[in-house]
Amino acid sequence: MTARQRVSRTRxxxxxxxxxxxxxxxxxxxxxxxxxxxxxxxxxGSGLPGGFSLLPGVAALVAAGAIVYRAxxxxxxxxxxLWVEEHQPSLAFALVTASxxxxxESPALERAAEFDPAKVVRRPVATMLLVAGAAVVxxxxxxxxxxxxxxxxxxxxxxxxxxxxxxxxxxDDPLVGFRATITPxxxxxxxxxxxxxxxxxxxxxxxxxxxxxxxxxxAVFFGDARLPVRKGRRWTVALTMPARPVALTxxxxxxRRVIVLEPRADAAPRVRLTSPxxxxxxxxxxxxxxxxxxxxxxxxxxxxxxEYMLSSGAEETxxxxxxxVGRREFRGAARGDxxxxxxxxxxxxxxxxxLSIRAVARDANTVSGPGVGVSxxxxxxxxxxDEYDSLAVEAGAPIIPESxxxxxxxxxxxxxxxxxxxxxxxxxxxxxxxxxxxxxxIRLRERVHDIVYPxxxxxxxxxxxxxxxxxxxxxxxxxxxxxxxxxEEMWSASRxxxxxxxxxxxxxxxxxxxxxxxxxxxxxYYLRSGAARVVVDVxxxxxxxxxxxxxxxxxxxxxxxxxxxxxxxFARAAAIRDPVASANELSLVxxxxxxxxxxxxxxxxxLIDALRRGRDPRAALAAARSKLDRADAAAxxxxxxxxx
Amino acid sequence: xxxxxFCTGQYASGDWESAPLVAPNLIDSVARYTSIDxxxxxxxxxxxxxxxxxxxxxYLTGHLPFRLTEAERANVRxxxxxxxxxxxxxxxxxxxxxxxxxATEEIARTWSPLRQLPxxxxxxxxxxxxxxxxxxxxxxxxxxxxxxxxxHLSAVxxxxxxxxxxxxxxxxxxxxxxxxxxxxxxxxxxxLGVNIIVYALTS
Numbered sequence: 001m002t003a004r005q006r007v008s009r010t011r012x013x014x015x016x017x018x019x020x021x022x023x024x025x026x027x028x029x030x031x032x033x034x035x036x037x038x039x040x041x042x043x044x045g046s047g048l049p050g051g052f053s054l055l056p057g058v059a060a061l062v063a064a065g066a067i068v069y070r071a072x073x074x075x076x077x078x079x080x081x082l083w084v085e086e087h088q089p090s091l092a093f094a095l096v097t098a099s100x101x102x103x104x105e106s107p108a109l110e111r112a113a114e115f116d117p118a119k120v121v122r123r124p125v126a127t128m129l130l131v132a133g134a135a136v137v138x139x140x141x142x143x144x145x146x147x148x149x150x151x152x153x154x155x156x157x158x159x160x161x162x163x164x165x166x167x168x169x170x171x172d173d174p175l176v177g178f179r180a181t182i183t184p185x186x187x188x189x190x191x192x193x194x195x196x197x198x199x200x201x202x203x204x205x206x207x208x209x210x211x212x213x214x215x216x217x218x219a220v221f222f223g224d225a226r227l228p229v230r231k232g233r234r235w236t237v238a239l240t241m242p243a244r245p246v247a248l249t250x251x252x253x254x255x256r257r258v259i260v261l262e263p264r265a266d267a268a269p270r271v272r273l274t275s276p277x278x279x280x281x282x283x284x285x286x287x288x289x290x291x292x293x294x295x296x297x298x299x300x301x302x303x304x305x306x307e308y309m310l311s312s313g314a315e316e317t318x319x320x321x322x323x324x325v326g327r328r329e330f331r332g333a334a335r336g337d338x339x340x341x342x343x344x345x346x347x348x349x350x351x352x353x354x355l356s357i358r359a360v361a362r363d364a365n366t367v368s369g370p371g372v373g374v375s376x377x378x379x380x381x382x383x384x385x386d387e388y389d390s391l392a393v394e395a396g397a398p399i400i401p402e403s404x405x406x407x408x409x410x411x412x413x414x415x416x417x418x419x420x421x422x423x424x425x426x427x428x429x430x431x432x433x434x435x436x437x438x439x440x441x442i443r444l445r446e447r448v449h450d451i452v453y454p455x456x457x458x459x460x461x462x463x464x465x466x467x468x469x470x471x472x473x474x475x476x477x478x479x480x481x482x483x484x485x486x487x488e489e490m491w492s493a494s495r496x497x498x499x500x501x502x503x504x505x506x507x508x509x510x511x512x513x514x515x516x517x518x519x520x521x522x523x524x525y526y527l528r529s530g531a532a533r534v535v536v537d538v539x540x541x542x543x544x545x546x547x548x549x550x551x552x553x554x555x556x557x558x559x560x561x562x563x564x565x566x567x568x569x570f571a572r573a574a575a576i577r578d579p580v581a582s583a584n585e586l587s588l589v590x591x592x593x594x595x596x597x598x599x600x601x602x603x604x605x606x607l608i609d610a611l612r613r614g615r616d617p618r619a620a621l622a623a624a625r626s627k628l629d630r631a632d633a634a635a636x637x638x639x640x641x642x643x644x
Numbered sequence: 645x646x647x648x649x650f651c652t653g654q655y656a657s658g659d660w661e662s663a664p665l666v667a668p669n670l671i672d673s674v675a676r677y678t679s680i681d682x683x684x685x686x687x688x689x690x691x692x693x694x695x696x697x698x699x700x701x702x703y704l705t706g707h708l709p710f711r712l713t714e715a716e717r718a719n720v721r722x723x724x725x726x727x728x729x730x731x732x733x734x735x736x737x738x739x740x741x742x743x744x745x746x747a748t749e750e751i752a753r754t755w756s757p758l759r760q761l762p763x764x765x766x767x768x769x770x771x772x773x774x775x776x777x778x779x780x781x782x783x784x785x786x787x788x789x790x791x792x793x794x795x796h797l798s799a800v801x802x803x804x805x806x807x808x809x810x811x812x813x814x815x816x817x818x819x820x821x822x823x824x825x826x827x828x829x830x831x832x833x834x835x836l837g838v839n840i841i842v843y844a845l846t847s
Contacts, residue, residue: 309709310741320709320742356657356709375709375755377657534668536823538684542676 002112003098004077010075010117013079017125023062024132026158030056030065031139034155035044038146056155071128084120091115102509103389121496126344146194150234174235175250175257177534182241188266188299189332199587199608200260201248206367209261212236221249243368245594245601247587258581258587260608262594268359268371269297276357279379286350291326292358293338293375300332302370306340312353313569332364344380355380364520365378378627407444408423408513411437415502422502431500443511445490448516452487483518487514543639562596567628570600575620583611648674648845650686651699653730655716658708658743662735665804666703670837672823677838678771679847696723701844704732705816710747717754724755724807729844737783738790739815744751744812746807749811751800751808758798758810767797767806770843772835778811779836781818805847809840 040052071495073083081099085091094112097103109136143152155505180198184269186188197203211220212234220237223246230236239248241263248259275292283357291306310319319527326340336357418433466635489512496505557605568588573585586608593601607620652662667686673690674682689695689702691713696702700721704710712720717721724730730752734744751758761767763777777796784793790812800808819834826832 276691311708311745313707320745354708358711358713372753374711376713377709379657379709532767533685534665534822536668536671536675537682538671538675538682541823 003081003095003110004101006115006117007081007084007095007099010084010121011077012124013117013121014071014073014083014194018068019134021071021128022067024136025063025067025130026060028135028139029059030155030158031136031143031152033059035139035146035150038143038151042146044426046631054172055251057556058156067128067132084115084117087120087124088115106195122159130164132387142574147207163399172220172254174213174215175252175255175568178211178250180259181210181212183208183210185365186299187366190299190550197612198259199583199612200262200590200605201241202262202264203240204367206239207241209241210236210238211250213250215252217252219251220387221469222246222252247591252269254491256584258584260587260590260594266363266365266367266369267298268369269295269301269304269363269373271295271359271361271373271375273357273359273378276378276380279381281381282349283346283383285344285347285382289342289344289380291338291340291342291356291357291359295330295336295338295359295361295373297334297336297363299515300334300364301330301336302362302364303329303334303338304359304507306338306342307358307360308342309356310349311356312350312355319361327584330361332598336361341517349382351378351384353382390472407440408486408509408516410443412506412509412513415506418502433498434497434502437502437505438494441494441497441505445487445494448483448487448490452483486515486519489515510521527539562592563631566593566597566600570572570604570624570628574624579611579614579617583608586611596628597631600624600627600631645685647681648679648841649683649699650674650841651696651702652686652688652755653696653702653704653720654688655704655706655710656691656692656713657705657711659735660704662707663733663820665820666690666705666837668818669819669821669826669834670703670821670841672826673832673838674841676803676832677835678842680841689700692719694719696720697726697728700728700767701841702730705762706743707735708742710743710750712750712754717750723753724802727805729805729807729809729847731809731811731840731844732816733816733818735810735814736779736796737812737817739792739794740790745808748832751810755800755802755808757810758800761797761799761801761806761809763796765799765806766847767843770839770846772839774836774839779811779833781813781815781833782813783817806843 014588020415037052062508065508073079077099078096081096085093085095091113094109095115096111098106098109103109117417140152143155144407147155177197179191179196180201181194182201182203183192183393184204185508188204190204203209213236213415215233216231218235219228222239222242227237227239230238241261243263245263248261250257271293272295273291273293275290293304293306295301302412305324307322307324307326309320309322313319326338330336338361342355346356347355356377356379358377361373362370365374374537382467414433414437417480418437422430460604475543489508493508493512496502496508550624569592573582573589575586576582586604590601590608593604598628603620603626607617609615610617610620650671652660653665664785670685671682671684673723674680687699690698691704693704702720708751720730732747734741734747736743738744748758763774768774768777778794779795792812793811797813800810801804814835819837826834
C-alpha cells in the first residue's frame with residue numbers, strides 16, 4: 001500500500017466518523033431545543049407562537065454543520081495528510097511530501113511516510129463519537145423528563161408543533177395535545193395519517209379513526225352516543241368515519257372539546273363519451289361505430305365497459321336487449337380510456353329501431369359503493385320510410401286533403417262554364433247556379449278554416465258570424481302560410497259569388513287554387529317538442545264542477561327552518577367571548593352546515609381554527625358572515641314555493 | 645299564492661311527449677274538484693332549464709330509454725333539493741320494460757334507489773281518500789304490459805317528503821284522453837292525479 005492509498009483510507013474513516021457525529025449532534029440539538037421549548041411553554045403556561053416549532057430543525061442543521069466544519073479536514077489528500085501529520089508528528093512532513101502527485105515515487109520517501117491509518121484515527125474519532133453520544137444521552141434525558149417518551153419521539157420525528165407545545169404547556173389536560181390517526185379504507189390504497197389536536201377530521205367515509213391523548217377521565221360522545229374509551233397510560237377511542245357529518249365531543253369534567261367529523265364521499269367515476277359525438281338518424285343501416293370514452297376517478301377505477309341497448313317497437317309495445325362490449329380492468333388507476341367498435345350491420349336494426357350507447361365505469365369502493373359512473377347516452381335511430389323528411393311524425397298539422405284542391409278546380413270549371421253560358425241563360429237560372437257555386441265555395445272555405453284555425457271550429461255557416469281569430473296559431477301546430485292565403489282568397493271569392501258576380505270571383509278562385517296547390521306540395525318539417533296544447537276551459541269546468549275543498553297553503557319547508565336555525569346558532573356562537581367555547585359551538589354549527597350550507601361550513605373552518613390557535617378571527621368571521629348573507633339572498637330570490 | 649301551472653318535463657332521451665293529453669286532463673280535474681288557481685294550459689320545460697324552478701311539480705313519462713344528461717341530472721337534483729317534486733310514470737306498464745329499467749337506474753343514480761311507498765302514505769289522503777292505495781288502471785286489469793297489478797307506487801323520500809314519485813301503473817295511458825270525454829266515465833280515474841298535485845303543493 002502506498003502512502004497516497006493510506007491517506008485515502010484515512011479519509012474514508014474520517015468521513016464515516018464525522019457523518020455519525022454530525023447526525024448525533026443533530027439529534028442532540030433537536031432534543032435539547034425541544035426540551036427547552038417544552039420548558040418554556042410550561043413556564044409561560046400558554047404555549048408558544050407557531051414560529052418556535054421550527055427551532056429544533058434549525059438547531060439540528062446548525063449543530064451538524066458545526067461538527068462538519070470543525071472535524072472534517074477537507075476532501076483533498078493533502079489536507080488529510082496534514083491532519084495525519086498533526087496527529088502523528090513523527091512523520092516530519094514526509095507523508096505530505098509523498099502525497100504530492102507531482103513528485104516521482106521514491107522508496108525512501110515511502111518508508112519515511114509509513115503509518116497505520118486505523119491507529120492514527122482511533123483516538124480522535126473515539127473522542128468525537130463519545131462526546132456526540134453523551135450529548136444525545138443528556139439531551140434525550142432532558143427531553144424525556146420534560147415531555148415523556150412519546151414527546152421525545154415526536155421531537156425526533158419533527159412533530160414539535162404548536163399543538164404539541166400547547167400540550168406541553170398543559171401536561172395535565174387530556175383535552176389538549178391529543179392525536180387522531182386516520183386509516184383510509186383498504187380499497188383506497190392511501191396511507192394512514194396522523195393529525196395533532198384537530199378541530200375537524202376530514203377523511204373518506206369508512207376510514208378508521210383512532211383518537212388518543214394523555215391522562216384519563218375523558219368521555220367521548222359520537223353525536224349523542226357515548227363511545228367506549230380504552231384506558232391505559234393514554235386514553236384511546238376508535239371509531240369509523242360515518243356517512244354524514246357528526247360532532248365528536250371529548251368531555252373532561254365540565255370542559256369539552258368538539259371535533260367535526262367530516263366524511264369525504266368517494267365520488268363516482270366521471271365518464272365522458274368522446275365518440276360518437278352526437279345523436280344520429282340513419283336512413284340506411286351499415287358501417288362501424290367507433291365508441292371511445294374517457295374516465296376520471298378521485299380514488300381509483302376498478303373497471304369500465306361500453307354498454308349498448310337496442311330497442312325496437314312502436315306505440316305501446318317495445319322490446320329491448322342490452323349488451324356489454326369493450327370491458328376493461330383498471331386496477332385502481334385514476335384515469336383510463338375505453339375504446340371499442342360496434343358493427344351496425346351485425347345488430348340487424350330495422351326501421352324505427354333505436355341504438356343507445358353509453359360508457360359505464362365502476363370504482364373500487366367497497367364501503368359505500370361501488371360508485372358507478374355513466375356517460376351521456378348517444379342514440380342512433382333508424383328512420384322509418386314514411387318519415388325521411390321529418391324528425392317525428394307526431395303533433396303535426398292535419399294533412400291537406402287532395403280533394404280540397406280538386407274541389408277548388410271543379411268550382412273554377414263550373415264558374416267558367418257559367419260565364420260561357422250566361423248570355424243564353426235566364427236570370428233566375430244564372431242566380432240559382434251561381435249561388436250553388438257560392439255555397440260550395442263557402443263549404444270548401446270552412447274545411448280550410450278548420451285546418452288553419454283548429455281551436456275555433458264552428459257549425460256550418462257560422463264563418464261570417466265568428467270570423468277568424470286574431471292569433472291564427474294559438475294552441476296549434478304551425479300552419480302553412482299558403483293555406484292561409486287560400487283561405488283569404490276563398491273568402492273574397494265567396495263574397496263575389498254571393499252577389500252573383502262569377503266573373504269577379506274567378507281571379508280569387510284561381511288564386512285560391514294556386515295557393516292550395518303550393519300548400520299541398522310544400523315540405524313538411526315537424527320539430528319535436530311541439531306537443532299539442534290542449535286548452536282547458538277552466539271557468540267552464542269550474543261552473544259545471546263542484547267545490548269540494550281547498551288545498552292548504554304550502555307550509556314552511558324544513559330546510560328553510562334549518563337555514564334560519566343555522567343563522568341563529570351561528571350568531572350565538574360568534575357572540576361568545578371565550579374563544580374555546582366559541583370554537584366548540586361553531587364546530588357544532590359546522591356539523592349542521594356541512595349538510596345544509598356547505599359554503600358556510602367551508603368558511604367556518606378557518607374561523608374555528610383561528611379561535612383555537614389564538615389568532616385574530618375577525619377576517620374569518622367576516623368571511624363566514626358573508627357566506628351566510630349569500631344564503632339569505634338565495635333564499636329571498638327563490639320561487640314562492642321554494643325551500644331556499 | 646301564484647297560479648299552478650302543470651309542467652311536463654322534456655328530457656333529451658326517449659319519447660317524453662308520448663302522453664300529451666295527461667296535462668289537460670289533470671288540469672281539468674284540478675279545476676273541477678279543487679279551488680287551486682290553475683292555468684288553463686300546461687307547459688313543457690326541458691329538464692336542464694332554469695325554468696324548471698318555476699314549477700313545484702314536474703311530470704315525466706315515456707316508453708323509451710330514460711337517461712338524463714349531466715346538465716339535466718344536476719338541474720333535477722337541485723330542483724328536488726329546493727322542494728320540487730317529480731312524478732315519473734312508466735308509459736309501458738312493464739317492470740321488465742326498457743323505460744322501467746332505465747328510469748329506476750337513473751333515479752338511483754340521481755337521487756337514491758326507489759322504495760315502496762306504503763298505501764297509508766299521506767299522498768293517498770292529500771285530497772281524495774284512497775284507502776287501498778293507488779287505484780288500479782284498466783291497463784293492469786286487461787293484461788297489458790307485464791300482466792301485473794302493481795299494488796304500490798314507489799318513491800324517493802327525503803326528510804319525510806316525496807321528492808320523486810314513480811309509478812309502474814301506466815297512468816299516462818289511463819289519463820291520456822281529452823278532458824271533455826270525462827263525462828262518459830262513471831268514475832273519474834284522474835283523482836289520484838289531483839292528490840299528487842295537491843301533495844306537491846302542500847308538502
